[in-house]
Amino acid sequence: MIAGIDLGTTNSLIGVMDAGFPILIAGEEGxxxxxxxxxxxxxxxxxxxxxxxxxxxxxxxxxxxxxMGRDVRFHGKNPEEISxxxxxxxxxxxxxxxxxxxxRAVITVPAYFNDGQRQATKRAGELAGFxxxxxxxxxxxxxxxxxxxxLNAKSKIAVFDLGGGTFDITILELNEGVFHVLATHGxxxxxGDDIDNALLSEIEIARExxxxxxxxxxxxxxxxxxxxxxxEEARIELPFAEGETSFSHLLTRAGLxxxxxxxxxxxxxHCLRALADARLSLADLDQVVLAGGATRMPMVRxxxxxxxxxxxxxxxxxxxxxxxxxxxxxxxxxxxxxNMVLLDVTPLSLGIETFGGLMNVIIPRNSTIPLKAGEMFxxxxxxxxxxxxxxxxxxxxxxxxxxxxxxxxxxFEPGAKGQARVxxxxxxxxxxxLHVLARDTKTGAEKIVAIQSxxxxxxxxxxxxLGDSVEHAFEDMNERILTESKLxxxxxxxxVRHAFGIIDLSAEEKRKVEVLAREVxxxxxxxxxxxxxxANAALDEGTQRLATLLVERAMEKE
Amino acid sequence: xxxxEKFHALTARHHPDIAGEAGDFQALNAAYQTLRExxxxxxxxxxLECASIPGADAPPGIAALxxxxxxxxxxxxxxxxASTPLAQALxxxxxxxxxxxxxECLAVLDAGMDELLEELRRIDSEWPDKKPVDRLAAxxxxxxxxxxxxGQAREALLSLNA
Numbered sequence: 001m002i003a004g005i006d007l008g009t010t011n012s013l014i015g016v017m018d019a020g021f022p023i024l025i026a027g028e029e030g031x032x033x034x035x036x037x038x039x040x041x042x043x044x045x046x047x048x049x050x051x052x053x054x055x056x057x058x059x060x061x062x063x064x065x066x067x068m069g070r071d072v073r074f075h076g077k078n079p080e081e082i083s084x085x086x087x088x089x090x091x092x093x094x095x096x097x098x099x100x101x102x103x104r105a106v107i108t109v110p111a112y113f114n115d116g117q118r119q120a121t122k123r124a125g126e127l128a129g130f131x132x133x134x135x136x137x138x139x140x141x142x143x144x145x146x147x148x149x150x151l152n153a154k155s156k157i158a159v160f161d162l163g164g165g166t167f168d169i170t171i172l173e174l175n176e177g178v179f180h181v182l183a184t185h186g187x188x189x190x191x192g193d194d195i196d197n198a199l200l201s202e203i204e205i206a207r208e209x210x211x212x213x214x215x216x217x218x219x220x221x222x223x224x225x226x227x228x229x230x231x232e233e234a235r236i237e238l239p240f241a242e243g244e245t246s247f248s249h250l251l252t253r254a255g256l257x258x259x260x261x262x263x264x265x266x267x268x269x270h271c272l273r274a275l276a277d278a279r280l281s282l283a284d285l286d287q288v289v290l291a292g293g294a295t296r297m298p299m300v301r302x303x304x305x306x307x308x309x310x311x312x313x314x315x316x317x318x319x320x321x322x323x324x325x326x327x328x329x330x331x332x333x334x335x336x337x338x339n340m341v342l343l344d345v346t347p348l349s350l351g352i353e354t355f356g357g358l359m360n361v362i363i364p365r366n367s368t369i370p371l372k373a374g375e376m377f378x379x380x381x382x383x384x385x386x387x388x389x390x391x392x393x394x395x396x397x398x399x400x401x402x403x404x405x406x407x408x409x410x411x412f413e414p415g416a417k418g419q420a421r422v423x424x425x426x427x428x429x430x431x432x433x434l435h436v437l438a439r440d441t442k443t444g445a446e447k448i449v450a451i452q453s454x455x456x457x458x459x460x461x462x463x464x465x466l467g468d469s470v471e472h473a474f475e476d477m478n479e480r481i482l483t484e485s486k487l488x489x490x491x492x493x494x495x496v497r498h499a500f501g502i503i504d505l506s507a508e509e510k511r512k513v514e515v516l517a518r519e520v521x522x523x524x525x526x527x528x529x530x531x532x533x534x535a536n537a538a539l540d541e542g543t544q545r546l547a548t549l550l551v552e553r554a555m556e557k558e
Numbered sequence: 559x560x561x562x563e564k565f566h567a568l569t570a571r572h573h574p575d576i577a578g579e580a581g582d583f584q585a586l587n588a589a590y591q592t593l594r595e596x597x598x599x600x601x602x603x604x605x606l607e608c609a610s611i612p613g614a615d616a617p618p619g620i621a622a623l624x625x626x627x628x629x630x631x632x633x634x635x636x637x638x639x640a641s642t643p644l645a646q647a648l649x650x651x652x653x654x655x656x657x658x659x660x661x662e663c664l665a666v667l668d669a670g671m672d673e674l675l676e677e678l679r680r681i682d683s684e685w686p687d688k689k690p691v692d693r694l695a696a697x698x699x700x701x702x703x704x705x706x707x708x709g710q711a712r713e714a715l716l717s718l719n720a
Contacts, residue, residue: 550647
């Protein structure tokens, strides 16, 4: 028996095939969703750990998925080990419910995960005692669940998957049970967590040095965010937050949407790129389906409807659809599901560094996997003994801008320049994981090349990541937001001066804008974040008419 | 779309999740990837036909297009988008101009692609009585440039419209 697992940023689920249908298994507490939260030492996992988040935030780890593939530690454990604790809990829950050992699993990852993040997920599964039969992309898994009952149909679908931590858009074609992914795009650092962070920084009363209050506020804000998917307003209340007094803040849906809009809008560019890579236009698509909890937000649904020019299909529960798909893939692998096969792609281009620090693409993004691509290397100098090859993943032209996967050395036989030849095969398996084989052109013998990991995380990257863990969220974030706000202020002040030279406002209007601009200058000077944000927002609001006039004028000239 | 249909039918039989062996599918996948693009398809044909692929001058018009594309790409690289509505409004005319230029460029590239495909069809209709490998090599080069620039222009339009 193979289990299907959705190892999510916020929640995780496990399922198995039962009489030809995927079913999800409830944990001890009767719920199918297990919070991806770990409390250390202990360890406690799931709902029990989530309850401690507000009491002992420093010892409770959430959103560990955002750190996968990175060299960081929390309480002495790396992200794989922490993820393994979550997977171990799912395993025990499944074994209890099924009364048998469950030792094989299919685990989902965001489609846009790179090689290192996939390997880390696979190792986490192995640490938890699973044989990991397949790493499958979340949006593709969702497509399997949506397509299960329409196998004979031919159609093209887009899967819009906005989860707690990551965003993916996948375009695929269904044809007689073949689920052929045409293109995928995404961002592994874009999700509901970012909305929560923005919401918290907006509420403004997060106080440094009070992690308990911050943790409680975060919990309450998230709960309010969820309520606002159904209601127009929600009150965030923390009884006795400040000794005698209680904290209370009214959040409206419109208010939440204003905060979330810049984050949600970031999905647009990825969707357009995926469509372009799939070489489809909107009219070619038959439907758009949703996955991930953040797609419950009405504004996300509106954005999807506007972008794809149709209402999204919401017939599946967005929290469960990925786990159902993982379970179906498990069924395909064990033979319980027939007439279905999944053809996925590698999300990122794979290449090697060449002279001048450029990236030479060997396998372009959105290539169907599994696949192999060969490259021949020859000696550039007489009797050159070896050559160092650096392997990269990404879409940027310069090697240094891409993600380093690692490096390996190939050995040359002594010979004149250009005489020694070694063929190297880059193979991406069905999990999206890279293997490198070197072939001696004389003997034809192939050998697996071990890649030395290139994980050397810069201080900056560590800092950025620490920003994701609850205990460090604030000091780091306030700093970042202050820098961003200052940049925004400078840009606006320059724009106001420039616009005054083009548009003739009435003296009254001009004076109003000038007052707002002076307050932005003063706030920038003071370095007070709250004041600067307020001043920025006011100037933004106060220059709306000016912006409209500018655009109108430009359009007249067109 | 005959090629894709065939690929799907064979995938349903030979995918490792169904057949167990990865080798057959990898060969099938490689064949499909090669055949679906004119550029790689031609290159493969040339490899089959010639011991060494003849060097070729790019088709006429490519050099002029190259100048046009690189000037446009430079203008695009120099364009710094703004984050606030007011600054964006100020930049709107410049952005529109770039969008227009890239759209015009894409139309030229599409037309160029159609011309090359037309010539390929002519060669195909006389194959194998006539085998103009030099022309094929030139076509292959042409497809290479045009597809690269089309990709660049699309990418630029995507980020300008975002």
